[in-house]
Amino acid sequence: MRIVRRSLVSVVFAIALLPAGNALAVPVELVYQSDPQFGNTTFLLSYDSLADFANASSASSVPTLNNFATGGYLAGFTYDGSQYHLVYQSEPQFGNTTFLLSYDSLADFTNASSASSVPTLNNFATGGYLAGFTYDGSQYHLVYQSDPQFGNTTFLLSYDSLADFTNASSASSVPTLNNFATGGYLAGFNATIPESTVPEPHTLAMLLLGLSGIFIVRRQVSVVKNAGFAHIIRRSEGTP
Numbered sequence: 001m002r003i004v005r006r007s008l009v010s011v012v013f014a015i016a017l018l019p020a021g022n023a024l025a026v027p028v029e030l031v032y033q034s035d036p037q038f039g040n041t042t043f044l045l046s047y048d049s050l051a052d053f054a055n056a057s058s059a060s061s062v063p064t065l066n067n068f069a070t071g072g073y074l075a076g077f078t079y080d081g082s083q084y085h086l087v088y089q090s091e092p093q094f095g096n097t098t099f100l101l102s103y104d105s106l107a108d109f110t111n112a113s114s115a116s117s118v119p120t121l122n123n124f125a126t127g128g129y130l131a132g133f134t135y136d137g138s139q140y141h142l143v144y145q146s147d148p149q150f151g152n153t154t155f156l157l158s159y160d161s162l163a164d165f166t167n168a169s170s171a172s173s174v175p176t177l178n179n180f181a182t183g184g185y186l187a188g189f190n191a192t193i194p195e196s197t198v199p200e201p202h203t204l205a206m207l208l209l210g211l212s213g214i215f216i217v218r219r220q221v222s223v224v225k226n227a228g229f230a231h232i233i234r235r236s237e238g239t240p
Contacts, residue, residue: 028046028052028053029044029046029079030045031044031045031086033073033074040067043063044062044064044110045062046058046059047059065112072088072090072094075129075133078133080135081135081193083104084105085101085103086101086103086109087142096126098119098124100116100117100118100120101116101117103115120166127150128146128147128150129145129185131145131188131189132189132190135193136193137191137193140161140162141159141189141191143155143157144157152179153175154179155174155176157170157173158170
């Protein structure tokens with residue numbers, strides 16, 4: 001039983017330690033857009049962990065080939081487990097159009113090779129700005145911040161799919177209770193995707209090791225029991 005308990009503990013311990021060990025070891029990508037007078041360049045900065053991001057220790061900083069024209073701004077960049085998605089909002093005098101650009105990889109983003117670039121049906125009124133776009137493992141979420149003269153309200157819009165976002169069909173649009181003071185602006189929005197239900201390789205190895213231990217112990221118990229039964233049968237038959 002002691003070996004069985006140790007085996008079970010090894011399984012639980014391996015699974016319990018995984019999230020804690022990876023708490024800050026999350027790769028981070030940051031998109032930075034310089035103003036036209038400074039080159040109008042879109043940079044991709046990558047960090048190996050949140051700790052590196054906090055310490056401004058980037059693994060790479062790459063000027064991409066994307067050339068976003070003047071008259072608009074980048075409004076969000078997120079990864080949904082399949083593609084990277086960028087939201088671009090043009091200013092009213094240039095159509096006031098929200099574009100959704102999708103990339104199959106970061107390399108494609110760096111090379112400005114989008115899998116698709118779609119003008120959506122969203123029509124965000126003047127008097128505010130989009131402040132972030134993210135995916136939480138279930139829905140896509142967009143943050144819109146109105147200017148102070150229009151209530152200084154932060155709205156949370158949620159979409160069940162990218163198609164719904166493209167078609168401006170939100171599952172919900174909620175004015176939040178956040179009241180961000182004047183003198184600054186929101187510059188990003190992120191949701192943490194829940195841990196995958198598929199075990200990591202080392203967790204799976206520990207799981208198999210633990211189950212193997214349980215199997216060995218149960219086999220040993222079975223062998224002992226069989227030996228005991230054989231001894232009882234021999235004694236009943238009068239054989240030593």
